[in-house]
Amino acid sequence: xxxxxxxxxxxxxxxxxxxxxxxxxxxxxxxxxxxxxxxxxxxxxxxxxxxxxxxxxxxxxxxxxxxxxxxxxxxxxxxxxxxxxxxxxxxxxxxxxxxxxxxxxxxxxxxxxxxxxxxxxxxxxxxxxxxxxxxxxxxxxxxxxxxxxxxxxxxxxxxxxxxxxxxxxxxxxxxxxxxxxxxxxxxxxxxxxxxxxxxxxxxxxxxxxxxxxxxxxxxxxxxxxxxxxxxxxxxxxxxxxxxxxxxxxxxxxxxxxxxxxxxxxxxxxxxxxxxxxxxxxxxxxxxxxxxxxxxxxxxxxxxxxxxxxxxxxxxxxxxxxxxxxxxxxxxxxxxxxxxxxxxxxxxxxxxxxxxxxxxxxxxxxxxxxxxxxxxxxxxxxxxxxxxxxxxxxxxxxxxxxxxxxxxxxxxxxxxxxxxxxxxxxxxxxxxxxxxxxxxxxxxxxxxxxxxxxxxxxxxxxxxxxxxxxxxxxxxxxxxxxxxxxxx
Amino acid sequence: xxxxxxxxxxxxxxxxxxxxxxxxxxxxxxxxxxxxxxxxxxxxxxxxxxxxxxxxxxxxxxxxxxxxxxxxxxxxxxxxxxxxxxxxxxxxxxxxxxxxxxxxxxxxxxxxxxxxxxxxxxxxxxxxxxxxxxxxxxxxxxxxxxxxxxxxxxxxxxxxxxxxxxxxxxxxxxxxxxxxxxxxxxxxxxxxxxxxxxxxxxxxxxxxxxxxxxxxxxxxxxxxxxxxxxxxxxxxxxxxxxxxxxxxxxxxxxxxxxxxxxxxxxxxxxxxxxxxxxxxxxxxx
Numbered sequence: 001x002x003x004x005x006x007x008x009x010x011x012x013x014x015x016x017x018x019x020x021x022x023x024x025x026x027x028x029x030x031x032x033x034x035x036x037x038x039x040x041x042x043x044x045x046x047x048x049x050x051x052x053x054x055x056x057x058x059x060x061x062x063x064x065x066x067x068x069x070x071x072x073x074x075x076x077x078x079x080x081x082x083x084x085x086x087x088x089x090x091x092x093x094x095x096x097x098x099x100x101x102x103x104x105x106x107x108x109x110x111x112x113x114x115x116x117x118x119x120x121x122x123x124x125x126x127x128x129x130x131x132x133x134x135x136x137x138x139x140x141x142x143x144x145x146x147x148x149x150x151x152x153x154x155x156x157x158x159x160x161x162x163x164x165x166x167x168x169x170x171x172x173x174x175x176x177x178x179x180x181x182x183x184x185x186x187x188x189x190x191x192x193x194x195x196x197x198x199x200x201x202x203x204x205x206x207x208x209x210x211x212x213x214x215x216x217x218x219x220x221x222x223x224x225x226x227x228x229x230x231x232x233x234x235x236x237x238x239x240x241x242x243x244x245x246x247x248x249x250x251x252x253x254x255x256x257x258x259x260x261x262x263x264x265x266x267x268x269x270x271x272x273x274x275x276x277x278x279x280x281x282x283x284x285x286x287x288x289x290x291x292x293x294x295x296x297x298x299x300x301x302x303x304x305x306x307x308x309x310x311x312x313x314x315x316x317x318x319x320x321x322x323x324x325x326x327x328x329x330x331x332x333x334x335x336x337x338x339x340x341x342x343x344x345x346x347x348x349x350x351x352x353x354x355x356x357x358x359x360x361x362x363x364x365x366x367x368x369x370x371x372x373x374x375x376x377x378x379x380x381x382x383x384x385x386x387x388x389x390x391x392x393x394x395x396x397x398x399x400x401x402x403x404x405x406x407x408x409x410x411x412x413x414x415x416x417x418x419x420x421x422x423x424x425x426x427x428x429x430x431x432x433x434x435x436x437x438x439x440x441x442x443x444x445x446x447x448x449x450x451x452x453x454x455x456x457x458x459x460x461x462x463x464x465x466x467x468x469x470x471x472x473x474x475x476x477x478x479x480x481x482x483x484x485x486x487x
Numbered sequence: 488x489x490x491x492x493x494x495x496x497x498x499x500x501x502x503x504x505x506x507x508x509x510x511x512x513x514x515x516x517x518x519x520x521x522x523x524x525x526x527x528x529x530x531x532x533x534x535x536x537x538x539x540x541x542x543x544x545x546x547x548x549x550x551x552x553x554x555x556x557x558x559x560x561x562x563x564x565x566x567x568x569x570x571x572x573x574x575x576x577x578x579x580x581x582x583x584x585x586x587x588x589x590x591x592x593x594x595x596x597x598x599x600x601x602x603x604x605x606x607x608x609x610x611x612x613x614x615x616x617x618x619x620x621x622x623x624x625x626x627x628x629x630x631x632x633x634x635x636x637x638x639x640x641x642x643x644x645x646x647x648x649x650x651x652x653x654x655x656x657x658x659x660x661x662x663x664x665x666x667x668x669x670x671x672x673x674x675x676x677x678x679x680x681x682x683x684x685x686x687x688x689x690x691x692x693x694x695x696x697x698x699x700x701x702x703x704x705x706x707x708x709x710x711x712x713x714x715x716x717x718x719x720x721x722x723x724x725x726x727x728x729x730x731x732x733x734x735x736x737x738x739x740x741x742x743x744x745x746x747x748x749x750x751x752x753x754x755x756x757x758x759x760x761x762x763x764x765x766x767x768x769x770x771x772x
Binding site for chain 2: 056059068111112113117125148
C-alpha cells in the first residue's frame with residue numbers, strides 16, 4: 001500500500017510542477033512512426049548522424065533525414081544500446097550482449113551476433129540487462145538489475161530486489177573479445193550507464209530497499225555500492241555467509257557513497273541513464289556535466305561533480321521540470337524519460353519508456369527533444385566545497401547593485417537512512433546557518449561561510465531573490481550538494 | 488492514471504468504479520498489477536481523488552492518444568514499416584519470418600520463438616539458445632506477448648496454438664565417437680544470421696562451429712495447420728574432419744536423409760557430407 005501511496009503522491013508532485021517559460025531551453029515533440037509503441041530503452045547516434053533507437057518491445061529503429069526504418073526486431077526486452085567507434089550496433093538485451101550487423105548493406109540487420117552471455121538469468125520481470133556505453137579501448141559497459149520477488153505465476157510479490165544468480169546487481173564490462181567481467185556490486189536496479197569526459201563510469205540507482213533515495217554512483221572496479229545481496233558473488237565475501245545478515249554498520253563502512261543523491265520525490269523517483277554534455281558548449285554552459293532524466297517525474301536533472309580527496313561528489317539541480325502543462329515555449333516535458341542522447345545538431349534527444357513496469361506517474365512513450373536557444377541561462381553552474389563552506393559558481397555575473405545577505409541562501413542538511421527498508425525519509429533535516437557571503441571581483445562566484453560542515457550529508461540550497469545584471473532571476477533556485485568527505 | 492481517467496471518462500459509472508477500486512483495491516483491470524485497498528484515504532478524499540483522476544484525460548497530449556487507446560482496447564495496426572502485424576500484444580506473422588527472443592514455456596531462460604509465413608509452412612517453433620537445439624513446433628497462431636510487454640512485463644510469451652512436435656531433450660549432434668561423448672556437451676551460442684528471412688543458428692560445440700537451419704514443409708495437399716509436415720535440420724560444420732553423427736529420439740520417428748546411414752542406433756553422416764548435411768523428420772498424421 002505504501003508503494004501505491006508513494007506513486008500517487010509522486011504523480012501529484014509531478015503534476016503541479018511548472019514548466020518555466022524559458023528563453024534558454026525549449027522542449028519539442030519529435031514524431032515517431034505512427035501506431036508503433038516506441039518505448040525507448042536505448043538511444044545513440046552513429047558518426048554519420050543516424051539515430052538508433054532500441055525499444056522495450058524488442059525493435060531497433062533507425063532514423064535518417066526524417067525517414068524511419070526498422071533495423072532489427074525480436075530482441076528480448078533490450079534496455080541499452082550504443083554505437084561503437086567503428087559504427088557497430090551493440091545492444092544489451094535480457095539474455096546477452098549482442099552485436100547487430102547489416103551484412104548486405106540494405107539497412108536491416110542480418111546477423112545477430114552474441115558478444116557475451118557471461119551472466120545468469122531466469123524469467124523474472126526485474127532482471128533487466130541495462131547498458132550500454134563503449135570506452136576508448138572498445139570495452140562495453142552496463143549493469144544487471146536485481147531480481148524482483150515474484151509469485152509462482154510471475155507476478156511481483158514485493159518491491160524488494162535480490163540477487164538470485166550471478167551477477168545480478170553488478171555492473172559489468174565486456175571486453176572486445178567478449179570476456180564478461182563483473183565490475184562493481186550492490187546496484188539495486190541502475191537503469192542505464194554513462195561516461196563523463198574523463199572516461200569515468202556512472203550509473204543511477206533507483207530508490208528501494210537499501211537505497212534511501214535514488215543516487216548516482218561512480219563505478220570503479222571492486223566498488224560495493226550498497227545493496228548487500230550482490231555480495232554473494234564477490235569472492236572476498238565467500239567466507240562471510242549471507243551478506244544481508246552482516247551488521248549494517250559493517251556494510252555501511254564497506255559501501256562507497258554515491259557521487260550524488262538525486263532526492264526522491266523532489267527531483268527523482270526512477271532515474272534513467274546519465275549522459276555527459278559532450279557538446280563543448282553548444283548545448284549551453286554545462287559542457288562536461290551530466291544530465292539525467294526520470295521515468296516517473298517529467299524531470300531532467302543536471303549534475304555537476306567535483307573531486308574531493310580523489311572521490312567524486314557534487315551537486316545536482318533540477319534542469320527542466322515538465323509534466324502535463326503546456327509552456328509558453330514549445331511542448332511540455334513529459335515523464336518516462338529513460339535514455340538521452342545528443343543529436344548531431346547538439347539538441348538533447350529524450351527517449352521515453354513508459355509501459356509495463358515503467359508505467360508509473362505519467363506514462364508515456366516516444367521522443368522529445370530539448371533545444372538550446374543560445375540565450376545564456378542564469379544558473380548556478382557548479383558548487384565547490386570549501387574547508388569552511390561552499391563556493392557557488394554562476395553562469396553569469398550577479399547583479400552588482402544587489403547587496404546579498406546570508407538569509408538569501410537558505411541552507412539545510414539531512415541524510416538518508418541506510419537500511420533494508422524501501423526508501424528513506426530525510427533524516428535529521430535541519431536549517432544550517434550561513435554566516436557570511438563574499439562575492440568575487442567578477443561577481444560570478446559567491447563564497448558562503450558555513451561553520452560546522454558535516455560529512456555524509458546532503459546540503460540543500462534554496463537561493464532567494466537573486467538576479468543577474470539585467471535583473472533576471474535565477475532559472476533554478478534549488479540545488480543539492482552531496483557532501484561525502486570534507487575538503 | 489490519465490489512462491484510467493480516459494477509460495472511465497464517458498462511463499456513467501466511472502466515478503463509482505474508480506471510487507470502489509480505491510476503497511476495495513483492484514487488480515486485473517490494468518494488466519496484472521495489483522492495487523491494494525487505499526484504506527488510508529478518507530471517503531471525502533477518495534471522492535476528490537476519483538474526480539481528479541477523471542479530469543486527467545483532459546490534459547492528455549494528442550500523441551498520448553495512441554497510448555490511451557492501446558490501454559482501453561488495443562488497436563490493430565499493420566505498420567508498413569513492420570513485417571508483422573501486432574494486434575494489441577498478439578504478434579502475427581506477415582510475409583517474412585519473425586524471430587522473437589522471449590521467455591517461452593518449456594525452455595531455458597534464453598529462448599527464441601520463430602514464426603514462419605504461409606509460404607514457408609505457416610508454423611512456429613522454439614529454439615533454446617542455452618542448449619543450442621530445437622525444442623518444439625506448434626501450429627496455429629504465433630505468440631501473445633501480453634505478459635512480456637504489459638503489466639510488470641518480463642514474463643513468458645503465450646504460444647497461440649498447439650504443439651505438434653516435441654524434440655528429444657538431448658543435444659543431437661555428436662562429433663567423434665558417439666559413445667565417447669560427455670553427457671553435457673560444451674556449447675557456446677553465437678547468435679543467428681537471417682538467411683532469406685529465416686534464422687540460421689550459430690553455435691560452437693566443443694570448439695566446432697555449427698550453423699543450423701530448421702525448415703518446415705507442409706505435406707502436399709494439406710494446409711499448414713495439419714500436423715503431418717516434415718521438419719528438416721540443415722547443419723553445416725565448416726572444417727570438420729572427425730566423424731559426425733545425429734542422435735535420434737528414443738521413440739520411433741520417421742527420419743529421412745540422403746547424407747547419413749543408420750549405425751548402432753545413430754545416423755552416421757557420410758564422410759563427404761560432414762561439412763553440410765540435412766536430416767528430415769516426418770511427422771506422423
